[in-house]
Amino acid sequence: MSFMQALRARWADSHSLVCVGLDPEPAKFPAAFSGDDDAVFHFCRDIVDATAPYVCSFKPQIAHFAALRAEDALERLVAHIHTAHPGIPVILDSKRGDIGSTAQHYASEAFDRYGADAVTANPYLGRDSVQPFLDRADRGVVILCRTSNAGAGDLQDLLVADRPLYQHVAAKVANEWNAHGNCMLVVGATWPEQLREIRTIVGDVPFLVPGVGAQGGDVQAVVENAKTADGTGLVVSSSRAVLYASSGSDYAQAAAQAAMALRDQINRYR
Numbered sequence: 001m002s003f004m005q006a007l008r009a010r011w012a013d014s015h016s017l018v019c020v021g022l023d024p025e026p027a028k029f030p031a032a033f034s035g036d037d038d039a040v041f042h043f044c045r046d047i048v049d050a051t052a053p054y055v056c057s058f059k060p061q062i063a064h065f066a067a068l069r070a071e072d073a074l075e076r077l078v079a080h081i082h083t084a085h086p087g088i089p090v091i092l093d094s095k096r097g098d099i100g101s102t103a104q105h106y107a108s109e110a111f112d113r114y115g116a117d118a119v120t121a122n123p124y125l126g127r128d129s130v131q132p133f134l135d136r137a138d139r140g141v142v143i144l145c146r147t148s149n150a151g152a153g154d155l156q157d158l159l160v161a162d163r164p165l166y167q168h169v170a171a172k173v174a175n176e177w178n179a180h181g182n183c184m185l186v187v188g189a190t191w192p193e194q195l196r197e198i199r200t201i202v203g204d205v206p207f208l209v210p211g212v213g214a215q216g217g218d219v220q221a222v223v224e225n226a227k228t229a230d231g232t233g234l235v236v237s238s239s240r241a242v243l244y245a246s247s248g249s250d251y252a253q254a255a256a257q258a259a260m261a262l263r264d265q266i267n268r269y270r
């Protein structure tokens with residue numbers, strides 16, 4: 001089954017558009033993990049197991065593992081998700097992009113080393129830099145379009161032929177780069193108007209939407225502005241608000257509660 005087929009099946013089976021982001025920060029782990037040499041894996045595994053019933057996907061962010069020299073924990077975590085929770089796709093958030101010969105290795109890193117079902121990619125080197133990802137038709141390619149951060153507009157809003165650059169990215173991905181039907185776009189929850197504009201440009205291309213929870217994005221505006229006609233089309237990602245919902249011994253239950261509450265909040269507006 002391809003990534004897109006798996007995502008659609010999971011949207012239906014879980015009745016959830018929630019993606020839990022896996023951004024380990026040991027300083028925020030509960031006290032029980034102090035002295036645990038494999039704390040990154042154990043903490044993330046507990047979060048995955050507790051939140052799995054409420055999610056359509058998981059999104060590990062690679063820098064959070066690499067900075068801790070925990071790439072091995074990331075490999076084992078993705079393998080754990082596939083084994084313990086088959087059918088839940090994993091989106092590796094690595095925002096890669098380089099000349100084609102190097103991008104080939106980034107694609108292999110995401111899909112062959114880590115076993116991700118999809119990967120985030122940076123479009124600003126152009127199509128050849130993303131082609132090695134696009135060519136893996138069974139995997140997803142999630143392309144940065146209008147990011148959630150405060151400075152997103154510095155470059156993404158620059159007018160090119162009378163349209164903001166992010167709209168060119170949206171149109172190019174939807175009309176040219178999505179030949180295998182394996183593309184998604186990153187559009188931040190913090191930009192409701194842009195969510196609506198981009199949905200108009202790209203039809204049913206799914207969005208990965210970070211920025212709810214810790215970044216303050218408005219869930220109602222996200223869903224109402226960016227869902228597709230069938231009430232799907234969105235992978236709404238939250239990391240810190242779920243992972244660190246409690247720093248006590250109830251961390252896993254608190255994470256499950258936060259994921260479930262986000263699922264229910266989203267579903268109210270679908």
Ligand SMILES: O=c1ccn([C@@H]2O[C@H](COP(=O)(O)O)[C@@H](O)[C@H]2O)c(=O)[nH]1
Pocket residue numbers: 021023061093146147148149186187188210211212213214215237238239240241
């Ligand atoms: O535009 C973007 C693209 C990616 N991210 C990533 O998503 C999570 C957000 O974490 P929260 O704790 O839910 O704020 C993080 O991994 C970012 O690197 C993004 O925020 N915005």
